[in-house]
Amino acid sequence: MARPKTKSELLIASKENFNKLNAIIDQLSEAEQQKEFPEGTMNRNIRDVLGHLHHWHLMMLDWHEVGMSGKKPHMPAKGYTWKMTPELNRWIHANYQNTSLDTVRTLLNESYLAVQQLINHHSEEELFEKKRYKWTGSTSLGAYLISSTSSHYDWALKLIKKANK
Secondary structure, X not given: OOOOOOHHHHXXXXXXXXXXXXXXXXXXXXXXXXXXXXXXXXXXXXXXXXXXXXHHXXXXXXXXXHHHOOOOOOXXXXXXXXXXXXXXXXXXXXXXXXOOHHHHHHHHHHHHHHHHHHHHHOOHHXXXXXXXXXXXXXXXXXXXXXXXXXXXXXXXXXXXXXXXX
């Protein structure tokens, strides 16, 4: 699917990619869902990947809440710059190591629904007009939402498929 350019395209792409991700996981046996990925990736199993997605949902929700209140959110997170995203992702990875896959799936479903509500709350213009909000800089709110939803789910889906070949 092409990169969403409208609210409806964003909602559809987000839902479709999220559902595809869950479907691929659901078709795996419990042992396959728990198995370690081949060497070479930071996220070593499905739990790690889903914890990563969940945490980026939480950051997106926080950016939105802080930004819409007129303040400048810490982006991507307090103490991190965009150039430090690998370090942030390592922190996220470590943060979910003692969380079960079932719990991470529940958390991800909850944060997914919260992000979908956020998308639904905004008009198409609010989502896709560049520079509309000071906190989004030169881009649009929609661009951040695409990155934290449909594009991110697509990354996760490809990673899980590759690891389970």
